[in-house]
Amino acid sequence: MTDAHQDAAPAPDTTALRADCGDCFALCCVALPFSASADFAVDKPAGRPCGNLREDFRCGIHTRLRDSGFPGCTVYDCFGAGQKVSQVTFGGRSWRQAPGARRMFDVFPVMRQLHELLWYLTAVLGMAPARPVHAAARALRDEIEAVTLRDAEVLLGTDVAALRGRTGELLLRASELARVGATPGRGRKHRGADLLGAGLARADLHGADLRGACLIAADLSGADLRLADLLGADLRDADLSGADLTGSIFLTQPQLQQAKGDAATRVPSGLHRPAHWKT
Structure with missing residues (x-):
């Protein structure tokens, strides 16, 4: 390849x-529960409309969710x-x-x-x-x-x-x-690995298996993640600045939304660079 x-x-x-x-009809704002945390400013049980929901089913703070203490809403899809x-x-x-x-x-x-x-x-x-x-x-x-x-x-x-x-x-x-043709990272199997806060800056992870890996707050700046399998990988607060995610496999928009990146981060076709990333 x-x-x-x-x-x-x-x-x-x-x-x-x-x-x-x-x-x-704003189902995610009503049907789902959330708890006061770093992701949500308040508690809300399932079935109760969020206090920010308007009568027209629109969010009253949509343009300032992160600044209002609701970053969890911005990563949901x-x-x-x-x-x-x-x-x-x-x-x-x-x-x-x-x-x-x-x-x-x-x-x-x-x-x-x-x-x-x-x-x-x-x-x-x-x-x-x-x-x-x-x-x-x-x-x-x-x-x-x-x-x-x-x-x-x-x-x-x-x-x-x-x-x-x-x-x-x-x-x-x-x-x-x-x-199958990715080298040399293909041999690196980190499926389900605990890589919390790991220092992986500029790491060669081309074609690596990172399924279900915990990469919370990991430093992946400048890393080669081309063709890496990222299905279910936890990328919350992972630093993807300058990383190359070209052709990465099963990466979703919510995963990108949870991570940090910049204008130099290369994202796969079909996904977009989150608005909160550095320019």
């Missing part, structure tokens, strides 16, 4: 897997589950209108998990080296998509763990295929 861009397949359309708050539940499952009726609001709140986290699986499977279809598993990934993606179009009762009865297990097997195989 000589170049991540040469090996990239045409990027599948992920529009439906991106949050569209304009078509959602529903992968498009909010609008699916709002507009498809409940036919455009908000939790203020629908008599079964509780059911809407119960469905939302299930849908979010399903849409996350759809996002990962769609990512596999954009990886040219993973063509041997494209057919299986497409079939599973279609199966999960069909479930997301069913009614609330079917969604709540879905065995998400089983679907996650099947998806995980495909993602692992796709990762191995994509990283």
Whole structure:
């Protein structure tokens, strides 16, 4: 594998897997609980609207969430589950209108998990080296998509763990295929490793396995993370200044939002540099 861009397949359309708050009834601001911490300024139980939520379902402090003590809101991504539940499952009726609001709140986290699986499977279809598993990934993606179009009762009865297990097997195989030509970092296996605060500045992690690794506050400035598998890696407060994440595998926007970076950080195609990073 000589170049991540040469090996990239045409990027599948992920529009439906991106949050569209304009078509959602602020489900993440109501259905989910949060506790007073470094991420949230106050406690809020599940099912209770956030105190910053306006009548039009918009956030009253959206442009200053971090400065107001709600950075946790800026790193959350529903992968498009909010609008699916709002507009498809409940036919455009908000939790203020629908008599079964509780059911809407119960469905939302299930849908979010399903849409996350759809996002990962769609990512596999954009990886040219993973063509041997494209057919299986497409079939599973279609199966999960069909479930997301069913009614609330079917969604709540879905065995998400089983679907996650099947998806995980495909993602692992796709990762191995994509990283087969990466050197020398491919031999470095840090799956699930505790790298809290680790000094990895300018480290050669090209093609490394960092699945589920704890990289909280790690110094990854200037690190070569091309083709590194970052599925589930905890990048909270990790320093990615000047790091090269080109072609990194299964990296999500929420992971980038949790990290620190700058104008020199190279992010994968399809993701964007967070607004709070240094310019």
